[in-house]
Amino acid sequence: MANNDAPIRVALLGAGTVGSQTARLLVEQADELEARVGRRMELVGIATLDPVEAPWIDQSIVTNDAAELATRADIVIELIGGIEPARTFILKAIDNGASVVTANKALLAKCGPEIYAAAREHGVDIYFEAAVGGAIPIVRPLRESMVGDRINRIMGIVNGTTNYILDEMTTKGLDFDEVLKAAQDAGFAEANPTADIDGFDAASKAAIMACLAFHRDVRIDDVHVEGIRNITAADIAAAKALHRVIKLLAVVKQNDKDEISAGVYPVMLPETHQLAKVGGSFNAVFVEGEASDDLMFYGRGAGGAPTASAVVGDVVTEARHRVHSTVGPDIPLYSNAPILDAADDTSSYMLRMSVFDKPGVLANAALVFAKHGVSIKTVQQVEAEGDDGTHELWVITHAVSDRQIREVVEDLEKSVNDIKSVLTVIRVFEG
Numbered sequence: 001m002a003n004n005d006a007p008i009r010v011a012l013l014g015a016g017t018v019g020s021q022t023a024r025l026l027v028e029q030a031d032e033l034e035a036r037v038g039r040r041m042e043l044v045g046i047a048t049l050d051p052v053e054a055p056w057i058d059q060s061i062v063t064n065d066a067a068e069l070a071t072r073a074d075i076v077i078e079l080i081g082g083i084e085p086a087r088t089f090i091l092k093a094i095d096n097g098a099s100v101v102t103a104n105k106a107l108l109a110k111c112g113p114e115i116y117a118a119a120r121e122h123g124v125d126i127y128f129e130a131a132v133g134g135a136i137p138i139v140r141p142l143r144e145s146m147v148g149d150r151i152n153r154i155m156g157i158v159n160g161t162t163n164y165i166l167d168e169m170t171t172k173g174l175d176f177d178e179v180l181k182a183a184q185d186a187g188f189a190e191a192n193p194t195a196d197i198d199g200f201d202a203a204s205k206a207a208i209m210a211c212l213a214f215h216r217d218v219r220i221d222d223v224h225v226e227g228i229r230n231i232t233a234a235d236i237a238a239a240k241a242l243h244r245v246i247k248l249l250a251v252v253k254q255n256d257k258d259e260i261s262a263g264v265y266p267v268m269l270p271e272t273h274q275l276a277k278v279g280g281s282f283n284a285v286f287v288e289g290e291a292s293d294d295l296m297f298y299g300r301g302a303g304g305a306p307t308a309s310a311v312v313g314d315v316v317t318e319a320r321h322r323v324h325s326t327v328g329p330d331i332p333l334y335s336n337a338p339i340l341d342a343a344d345d346t347s348s349y350m351l352r353m354s355v356f357d358k359p360g361v362l363a364n365a366a367l368v369f370a371k372h373g374v375s376i377k378t379v380q381q382v383e384a385e386g387d388d389g390t391h392e393l394w395v396i397t398h399a400v401s402d403r404q405i406r407e408v409v410e411d412l413e414k415s416v417n418d419i420k421s422v423l424t425v426i427r428v429f430e431g
């Protein structure tokens with residue numbers, strides 16, 4: 001900036017759930033933020049395609065021309081979402097010398113490394129605390145606080161909608177469709193909840209965390225994704241009987257050979273595990289560092305005000321850097337570590353099967369597991385309510401890969417005289 005006393009010009013692109021609350025904090029806290037930054041921040045424009053009415057919105061600075069607004073600010077906050085035109089607006093802002101704050105996990109999981117490189121080339125900041133875990137500080141801890149450590153594994157509940165659905169199913173015994181509908185009627189889950197319930201929102205966050213944790217270019221296409229659409233009330237009840245709960249986890253890890261993998265899938269956790277206790281729409285991220293040992297970050301992963309808290313924290317950071325004519329740390333993606341398919345990661349699995357109650361069924365099922373080299377840890381037969389003579393057989397295996405277990409299931413389903421169907425296949429983590 002030419003004039004060292006001039007206010008720092010802030011442009012807000014998007015004034016929806018998060019954008020509107022971001023504007024509120026910037027306006028209502030203007031004096032406090034000035035004191036914390038050491039210079040006034042001035043909201044010079046708000047771009048939106050929808051009318052936005054709120055006492056803190058100055059209608060005279062509202063525009064529908066985000067591209068133009070992106071060129072006349074020192075800090076551009078992108079809260080539009082999606083890939084385009086958000087990507088173009090961000091690159092335009094960077095090209096114009098502005099620092100950028102974004103909450104756009106979908107964009108960063110697809111194009112983050114290009115955006116980080118553009119920011120580096122132009123000597124500006126790119127901050128995105130809100131993109132993972134909303135208000136929870138997790139991006140900055142991975143990017144800065146833990147940068148001296150080796151991160152072995154991160155397990156996160158990073159999607160509030162799916163955690164809410166699973167928690168309601170667990171505490172109220174309801175089925176998936178019922179809870180989803182109630183959540184949509186209450187305006188909690190989106191009308192099109194695919195990105196949430198099929199795991200893609202969590203996968204975006206997994207890719208972003210993997211980049212930061214392993215200093216490797218990891219994109220959403222590198223993440224193995226399974227959602228919660230097929231989880232039933234009976235699965236939840238089975239988990240309960242085993243003193244476990246089902247959670248949708250984003251798991252990124254680095255093995256002893258420095259190979260990395262990233263996956264999103266439902267997991268049965270012991271009910272005593274820290275992540276098992278994360279209820280409602282809360283998020284939590286469990287980080288295992290070589291030197292740090294276990295760390296846990298917990299809080300609100302979504303919602304206008306909580307997400308705006310993280311956004312404005314980033315704005316203040318960038319404004320401070322502007323005052324001191326500096327920029328924050330780079331995001332060096334120097335690693336060439338192989339990225340493995342998380343479907344090849346091994347874990348214990350539970351298979352819930354509907355079987356006919358007659359001699360030899362257990363032996364025949366065990367033979368199928370043996371044929372595929374899959375070792376059984378426990379077997380349990382459970383009385384079922386059906387009147388077709390079936391019972392449930394619950395098998396928990398020792399560690400196998402997802403591929404191996406799918407082959408076992410395929411073979412089990414061929415044993416039509418013994419096994420009516422395989423009802424559920426789900427990973428079981430001990431910790």
Ligand SMILES: NC(=O)c1ccc[n+]([C@@H]2O[C@H](COP(=O)([O-])OP(=O)(O)OC[C@H]3O[C@@H](n4cnc5c(N)ncnc54)[C@H](O)[C@@H]3O)[C@@H](O)[C@H]2O)c1
Pocket residue numbers: 013014015016017018019047048049050064065066078079080081082085103104105106130131134301302303304307
């Ligand atoms: N809602 C949350 O709880 C939450 C949490 C974490 C991250 N995020 C991320 O924050 C971002 C914003 O989410 P949101 O929930 O506030 O979205 P939203 O749909 O409520 O708001 C989007 C805003 O962008 C505006 N917009 C869209 N296209 C535009 C264009 N071409 N030019 C100008 N304005 C345009 C819309 O008019 C609206 O004001 C997304 O990237 C989202 O993934 C949201």
Ligand SMILES: N[C@@H](CCO)C(=O)O
Pocket residue numbers: 134158159160161162196201301302303
């Ligand atoms: N749809 C996301 C919003 C936060 O990214 C969730 O349910 O967690």
Ligand code: NA
Pocket residue numbers: 129130131132133134135136137138139310
């Ligand atoms: Na965060």
